[in-house]
Amino acid sequence: METLIPKISTKKTNFFRSRKTRKFPLLPFKAKWQQNFDQQQAMETLITESTTTTQNPNLLSLLIDSFTKYKCDPTPSAYSFVIKTLTRNSQFDQIPLVLNRLEKVEKFDTPERFFINLIKLYGDGLNQIENAVDLFYRIPNFRCVPTVYSLNALLSVLCKSKQGLLMVNQVLLKSTEVMSIRLEESSFFIMITALCRIKKFGYAIELLHMMLAEYGYEPDYEMYSRIFMEVCERGDYDEVMGFLEEFRKVGFVLSGENYSDLIRVLVKNGKGKEGLDMLYRMKSDGMKPDVVCYTRVLEGVISSRDFEKAEELFDEMLVLGVEPNVYTFNVYINGLCKQNKIDEGFKMVEYMEKLDCKPDVVTYNTLIGAVCKVGEVKRGKEVLRMMGLKGIGGNVHTYRILIDGLIGKGELLEACGLFEEMSVKGFLPRSSSLDAVIARMCEQGLVGEALKVLNKIVERNVAPGEKTWEVLLCESKLDFNDATRNNFERLVGV
DNA sequence: CTAGGGTTAG
Numbered sequence: 001m002e003t004l005i006p007k008i009s010t011k012k013t014n015f016f017r018s019r020k021t022r023k024f025p026l027l028p029f030k031a032k033w034q035q036n037f038d039q040q041q042a043m044e045t046l047i048t049e050s051t052t053t054t055q056n057p058n059l060l061s062l063l064i065d066s067f068t069k070y071k072c073d074p075t076p077s078a079y080s081f082v083i084k085t086l087t088r089n090s091q092f093d094q095i096p097l098v099l100n101r102l103e104k105v106e107k108f109d110t111p112e113r114f115f116i117n118l119i120k121l122y123g124d125g126l127n128q129i130e131n132a133v134d135l136f137y138r139i140p141n142f143r144c145v146p147t148v149y150s151l152n153a154l155l156s157v158l159c160k161s162k163q164g165l166l167m168v169n170q171v172l173l174k175s176t177e178v179m180s181i182r183l184e185e186s187s188f189f190i191m192i193t194a195l196c197r198i199k200k201f202g203y204a205i206e207l208l209h210m211m212l213a214e215y216g217y218e219p220d221y222e223m224y225s226r227i228f229m230e231v232c233e234r235g236d237y238d239e240v241m242g243f244l245e246e247f248r249k250v251g252f253v254l255s256g257e258n259y260s261d262l263i264r265v266l267v268k269n270g271k272g273k274e275g276l277d278m279l280y281r282m283k284s285d286g287m288k289p290d291v292v293c294y295t296r297v298l299e300g301v302i303s304s305r306d307f308e309k310a311e312e313l314f315d316e317m318l319v320l321g322v323e324p325n326v327y328t329f330n331v332y333i334n335g336l337c338k339q340n341k342i343d344e345g346f347k348m349v350e351y352m353e354k355l356d357c358k359p360d361v362v363t364y365n366t367l368i369g370a371v372c373k374v375g376e377v378k379r380g381k382e383v384l385r386m387m388g389l390k391g392i393g394g395n396v397h398t399y400r401i402l403i404d405g406l407i408g409k410g411e412l413l414e415a416c417g418l419f420e421e422m423s424v425k426g427f428l429p430r431s432s433s434l435d436a437v438i439a440r441m442c443e444q445g446l447v448g449e450a451l452k453v454l455n456k457i458v459e460r461n462v463a464p465g466e467k468t469w470e471v472l473l474c475e476s477k478l479d480f481n482d483a484t485r486n487n488f489e490r491l492v493g494v
Numbered sequence: 495c496t497a498g499g500g501t502t503a504g
Contacts, residue, residue, distance in 0.1 A: 295501070296501095331502090
């Protein structure tokens with residue numbers, strides 16, 4: 001009988017012998033196969049046991065028992081299964097025990113994926129950042145060489161909370177110096193995104209520079225764009241323009257979305273002309289601005305009172321086939337009203353209807369505001385009535401615009417009527433409008449009327465402003481009834 | 495390939 005240990009190195013011929021003449025089976029192979037088979041059996045036992053036994057079984061014991069029964073070693077996937085099941089059963093307190101055994105007893109190399117999943121679980125699911133960091137440091141004890149993938153998983157977790165961000169520095173230091181993990185572009189992307197989210201653009205930009213200077217990584221468009229979007233989101237003009245310069249200096253072309261964000265910032269900062277320039281630039285970069293871009297720029301030129309440009313833009317849209325929508329029309333009508341071309345504004349409404357672009361409450365509020373401004377409050381009220389017929393209700397602004405118009409004309413009783421109407425519809429009047437009316441009414445000796453209105457409004461839990469109290473307290477001959485007094489006192493908290 | 499975003503008034 002030949003020995004069971006083949007002398008592979010010296011007797012190569014053993015391997016090339018035909019099946020029939022081979023004196024012994026390829027034992028190492030067979031053993032491996034046998035072990036796989038046993039492990040598979042053990043795994044199946046583990047799975048069935050864990051689902052059929054009582055609630056919250058001791059999974060670690062089950063794992064050990066199953067594999068002992070088949071006289072084989074547990075596998076990484078058995079451990080993954082246990083962790084997954086513990087997670088599903090919320091038996092988080094058992095995880096450390098499982099980890100301890102994996103670390104101290106098992107001999108196999110644990111796959112990195114195992115730790116990445118656990119880090120995510122600790123960080124995102126359990127909010128146990130400390131545990132995520134500890135596990136990351138412990139990875140080498142599990143016969144696993146941590147790479148940038150684990151580091152990135154940890155960084156993502158850390159970057160999600162303030163507490164975590166404070167630990168980033170220490171983690172970076174240790175992982176590069178002690179664990180010799182080299183940061184990759186993806187690591188920078190994670191950190192830059194996180195810094196943008198907490199509005200630390202200065203640090204984000206610093207990291208961008210560091211990537212290139214210290215690691216030789218060229219930041220890509222995505223990184224610049226990300227920072228740019230966030231900087232635009234905050235809307236600080238100087239900050240945006242500063243970063244825009246850098247964005248362009250490295251040679252990237254802005255996307256349509258970048259332009260749209262940029263134009264928004266310019267317009268919101270009163271730079272209508274610059275917004276218009278950006279629109280030109282966008283076109284010369286080969287992009288077709290969409291209706292939102294046009295509407296933003298239109299708003300910009302109108303608020304800088306460049307009405308000629310507004311006309312041009314509007315025409316250009318039509319020529320280029322960019323269909324104006326209700327936002328565009330509202331902005332445009334607002335421009336007409338600013339020029340006191342109120343009738344043209346009303347004409348636009350008809351035009352909109354013809355184009356099947358339904359005017360909305362904003363459209364009508366703009367026009368009502370315009371007619372009120374020139375003293376035609378009656379016409380404004382008529383518009384409100386007409387809106388109702390078209391099924392468009394006024395909102396709290398509609399009423400405020402009309403009421404302010406009426407107050408301006410001294411038509412106080414009528415203003416009171418609108419107060420009532422709006423509170424019936426569930427809109428709360430601003431206390432300052434209310435104050436103005438009450439004060440003026442008292443001045444004109446309409447104290448009784450004022451109280452009547454006030455009582456109705458106060459019933460709806462609207463507290464009048466200071467001025468009302470001032471005026472009413474000055475009126476010595478005031479004659480509160482009990483209900484009114486109670487309401488007042490409740491609202492003032494006397 | 496495309497959704498969303500963008501409007502009045504104080």
